[in-house]
Amino acid sequence: MEEQLVRYARAGYAGLFLCTAEEARAEAEVKAAAKELGRNVHAWSISTGMIDTASGSIHRCYDPVEALEAIESLSGDSVVVLRDFGALLEDKDPLLVRKLRETLHHAKSAGKLIVLVGVGKTLPPELEREITRIDFDLPDREQLATVLDAITDSATLPAIGEPDRETILDAAGGLTTMEAENAFALSVVETGNVEATIVAREKAKALKSGGLLKVVDTPAVLDDIGGLDALKDWLLHRREAFTQRARDYGLPIPKGMLVLGVPGTGKSLTAKATASVFGLPLLQLDAGKLFGGLVGQSEANLRSVIQTAETISPCVLWIDEIEKGFGGVGSSGGSTDGGTSARVFGTMLNWLQDKTKPVFVVATANDVSKLPPELLRKGRWDELWFVDLPNSQERAAIWHIVVEKYGREKTAFDSVLLARASELHTGAEIEAAFVEALHRGFARDREPTELDLGEVLCESVPLATTMSESIEQLRHWAKTRARHATHADKPANGKRKLDLS
Ligand SMILES: Nc1ncnc2c1ncn2[C@@H]1O[C@H](COP(=O)(O)OP(=O)(O)OP(=O)(O)O)[C@@H](O)[C@H]1O
Ligand SMILES: [Mg+2]
Numbered sequence: 001m002e003e004q005l006v007r008y009a010r011a012g013y014a015g016l017f018l019c020t021a022e023e024a025r026a027e028a029e030v031k032a033a034a035k036e037l038g039r040n041v042h043a044w045s046i047s048t049g050m051i052d053t054a055s056g057s058i059h060r061c062y063d064p065v066e067a068l069e070a071i072e073s074l075s076g077d078s079v080v081v082l083r084d085f086g087a088l089l090e091d092k093d094p095l096l097v098r099k100l101r102e103t104l105h106h107a108k109s110a111g112k113l114i115v116l117v118g119v120g121k122t123l124p125p126e127l128e129r130e131i132t133r134i135d136f137d138l139p140d141r142e143q144l145a146t147v148l149d150a151i152t153d154s155a156t157l158p159a160i161g162e163p164d165r166e167t168i169l170d171a172a173g174g175l176t177t178m179e180a181e182n183a184f185a186l187s188v189v190e191t192g193n194v195e196a197t198i199v200a201r202e203k204a205k206a207l208k209s210g211g212l213l214k215v216v217d218t219p220a221v222l223d224d225i226g227g228l229d230a231l232k233d234w235l236l237h238r239r240e241a242f243t244q245r246a247r248d249y250g251l252p253i254p255k256g257m258l259v260l261g262v263p264g265t266g267k268s269l270t271a272k273a274t275a276s277v278f279g280l281p282l283l284q285l286d287a288g289k290l291f292g293g294l295v296g297q298s299e300a301n302l303r304s305v306i307q308t309a310e311t312i313s314p315c316v317l318w319i320d321e322i323e324k325g326f327g328g329v330g331s332s333g334g335s336t337d338g339g340t341s342a343r344v345f346g347t348m349l350n351w352l353q354d355k356t357k358p359v360f361v362v363a364t365a366n367d368v369s370k371l372p373p374e375l376l377r378k379g380r381w382d383e384l385w386f387v388d389l390p391n392s393q394e395r396a397a398i399w400h401i402v403v404e405k406y407g408r409e410k411t412a413f414d415s416v417l418l419a420r421a422s423e424l425h426t427g428a429e430i431e432a433a434f435v436e437a438l439h440r441g442f443a444r445d446r447e448p449t450e451l452d453l454g455e456v457l458c459e460s461v462p463l464a465t466t467m468s469e470s471i472e473q474l475r476h477w478a479k480t481r482a483r484h485a486t487h488a489d490k491p492a493n494g495k496r497k498l499d500l501s
Contacts, residue, residue, distance in 0.1 A: 001026075001029045001134075001136065001137060002029050002032045002033045002036065003033075004134070005029060005030060005033035005115075006033045006036050006037060008113075008132065009033065009037055009039075009079070009113050010037070012108070012111070013113065013132055014104050014105075014107040014108035014112065014113060014114060014130075015104045015107070015113075015114050015115075015116070015127075015130050015131035015132065016113070016114070016115045016116070016131065016132050016133075016134055017086065017115075017116045017118075017123060017131050017132065017133045017134065018030070018115055018116065018117045018118075018134055018136050019086070019118070019119070019133055019134065019135050019136060020117070020118075020119070020135075020136035021119050021176065021178075022136065022139075022176045022177055022178060023083065023117055023118070024177075024178075025136075025139065025143075025176075025177050026117050026136050027043065027081055027117060029136075030079065030081055030115055030117070031053065033079075034079045037077075037079075038077075039077045039078065039079050039113075040052065040053075040054050040075070040077070040078055040079070041053045041054070041078075041079045041080075041081060042071075042074060042078055042079070042080045042081070043080075043081040043083070044061075044067045044070075044080065044081065044082050044083065045082075045083040045084060046062055046064065046083075046084065046088075047062070049061050049062050049067075050067055050070050050080075064085070064088050064096055065095060065096060065099050067082070068096075068099045068100060068102075068103040069099075069103075071103050071106075071107065071112065071114065072103060072106050072110075074112065076110050076111050076112070077111050077112065078112050078113075079112070079113045079115065080112065080113070080114050080115065081115050081117055082114060082115070082116050082117070083117055083118065084117075084118050085100075085116040085117075085118060086116055086118035086119065086123070087118055087119070089123060089124055089127070092124050097124050097126055097127065100127065101126065101127065101130060104130050104131070116131065122300075135303065135307060137307070137311070138174060138175070138176060138307065138308070138311040139175075139176065139177050139180070140311075141169055141173070143177065144169050144172045144173070144175070144177075144180050145165075145169060147172075147177055147180050147181050147184065148160070148165070148168060148169065148172070148180075148184055148194065150181075151181065151184040151185055151188065151194065152194065155185075155188045157188070157193065157194070160194060164196070167196040168184075168194055168195075168196045168199055170196070170281075171196040171197075171199040171200040171203060172184075172199050172203065173311055173312045174203060174308050174311045174312035175199075175202075175203055175206060179202070179203075179206050180199075182202070183198065183199045183202035183203065183206075184199065186198065186202060187199060187202075200215065200217075200281075203215060204217065212285060212286055212289050212290065212301055212304070212305050213283050213284065213285055213286075213305055213308055213309070214283070214284050214286075215281060215282070215283060215284075216272065216275075216282040216283070216284045216318070218272040218275065218276070218282060219276075220269055220272035220273045220276060221273055221276045221277075222235065222236070222273045222276070222277060223401075224269060224273060224401060224405075225266050225269055225270060225273055225401075226266075226390065226394050226395070226396075226397035226398030226399075226400070226401050226427060227266075227390050227391070227393070227394025227395075227397055227398065227485075227486055228266060228270065228387060228394070228485040228486060229486060229487050230483065230484060230485055230486055230487045230488075231259075231270065231385050231387075231485040234383060235273075235274060235277045236277065238254055238277075238278075239277055239278065241253070241254050241278070242254075242278055242279075242280060242314045242358050242360075253356075253358045254360055254382050255352065255355070255360070255361065255380075255381060255382050256317075256352070256359075256360050256361030256362060256363070256381055256382060257274075257361075257362055257363075257381050257382055257383045257384070257385060258322075258363045258364075258365065258375075258376070258380075258381045258383075258384050258385065259271070259362065259363070259364045259365070259385045259387060259485070260364075260365050260366075260368055260384065260385065260386050260387070260474070260478060260482060261366070261385075261386055261387030261388065261474070261485070262366070262387065262388060262389055262426060262463070262464070262467075262471055262474065263366050263426070263428070263463060264426035264427060264428030264429060264463065265387045265388070265389065265390065265426050265427055265428070266387065266427045266428075267364040267366075267387055268320055268364060269427075270362075270364075270387075271316075271318040271320065271362040271364055272318075274316055274318075274360070274362050275315075275316040275318075278314075278316060278360065280314050280315050280316050280360070281312060281315045281316070282315070282316045282318055283308075283309055283312065283315055283316070283317050283318065284318045284319075284320060285305055285317060285318065285319045285320075287319050287320070287321065287322055287324050287325025287326065288324045288325055289301075290302055290305070290325050290344060291325070291340065291341060291344070298340050298341070298343075298344045299340075299343060299344055299347065301344075302344050302347055302348060303347075306351055309357075309359045310355075310357040310359060313357040313358045313359045314358035314359070314360075315358075315359055315360075316359075316360045316361075316362060317359050317360070317361045317362070318361075318362045318363075318364075319361065319362070319363040319364070320363075320364050321364060321365060321366065322363040322364065322365050322371070322375070323365045323366065323367050323370040323371050326341070326345050326348070326371065326372060326375060345372065345374075345375075349374055349375065349380065352380050352381075353379075353380060361381075363381075367470075367474075368474060368477050368478075369473070376481065378481075383483055384481065384482040384483060385482060385483055385484075385485045386474075386475075386478035386482035386483065386484055386485060387485045388475065388478075388484065388485070388486065389424060389425075389426060389464055389471070390425075390426065390427060390486075391486065392416075392419045392420065392423070393419070394486065395418070395419035395422050395423075395425065395430065396415040396416055396418070396419040397415075398427045398430050398431075399413065399415040399418045399419060399422070399430060399434075400415055402427075402430055402431045402434045403415075403434065405431075406434060406435070406438060408447075412447070413450055413453070414450060417450060418450065418453060421453070421454050421457045421458075422457050424462045424464040424465060425457070425460075425462045425464070426462070426463060426464070429460065429462055429463065432460075433453060433456045433457055433460060434448075434453065436456045436460075437449075437452040437453045437455075437456050440452050440455075440456070
């Protein structure tokens, strides 16, 4: 950041907007840049007036317009930090906007640099071209390490050795310095030490408060998924694709995959297991919430999501039910919301295509007809997967998994029989049937039997029968455009000949 500021100043920029909640850190960067440039820094806020940071002398101009006037009387090569100006400009006071424009012109000819520091608000349109907005990056590993050292020092704890230190810094990635400091300090208060798990917990809270991203703490692994062997093989082949060894070998960083398919067939489960395969943290994006109420908010939302994911990277970013966020962009995007969703979608596509940071995106969707075709182009993803209804072998595997999940021996039931009885059922429906049988067994104070399960299955109407038309359409669509998550030599369609060997 410091270097970037130096470059802007050397290039003669007069106005910058450092968009951040981390005022202290941003100002430290500005001061470091000014030092490098051999310039003096003045800092103004509505409560302190203008302070010459070198001499400590104060000019008592609390009014923003007066502050701008004061800038004009400063010496030629000053750097001026204006705190909270973004918020003050929110009111769009014409006098203030006018005065700022004039001061910027003056600054430009006099070689002064004005830096607005504050949280991410949009600037009035008159100023957008005069002021360059810089999204202030979250602290990197080295900066977080400095914060960690400061906390262990002040708590007079022994230095944290490897690999714990690395794990803690991993857990703190994506936090602001203030949040990291708080999380480290809280951990010391709670446990007497800095624990990665507590830092991760605090991070999950910090991200949650933004509402768009949350850290999913999931124990799901590939063995929890019945079937989908082609997809599993594919993932296993990429298990080490995020390691340094893979970079040294010259492997490109995997971009991500889109998983399409019938509801309840394990798409979300696959997304969770992906993070375990790679051994990376899992972030879940709520695509529906991206489209915030205010104009310009959605784009800012997406920018902050991308920034957080890249800072936390390497990580897996899971966009569940992507059609909810980006569905209908093609058809209604331009007319219903002034093109916002189309623009946000464009930003998303560009990022998917061009991202260089190791963020593996797993998107899931049930309904391709709602998705804009650009998103379905194969080049955007490493692979486009189609998950069909489980075939008989897959159903048998799912029965085993479900039975064990609820604490029963998998040998307690004949999985081949159950697979046959649950034709056309999805994994989610198989699980629901088993839970229902458990209820029935519990009510009669005995273990559920195959007969109970048969009864439940007979009574339930699988989604595949009520939705047969849309499933057929999805299959037809996927035939030539997506890869089947189940190996081709195994029939995937329950209607074909059953293979019970
Ligand atoms: N292939 C499978 N193997 C094991 N369990 C499964 C499988 N498919 C589904 N399940 C069970 O059903 C639950 C729901 O599945 P999941 O949420 O992954 O489905 P989905 O495809 O994401 O559905 P939706 O499209 O409705 O979001 C899982 O938590 C799991 O318990
Ligand atoms: Mg799902």
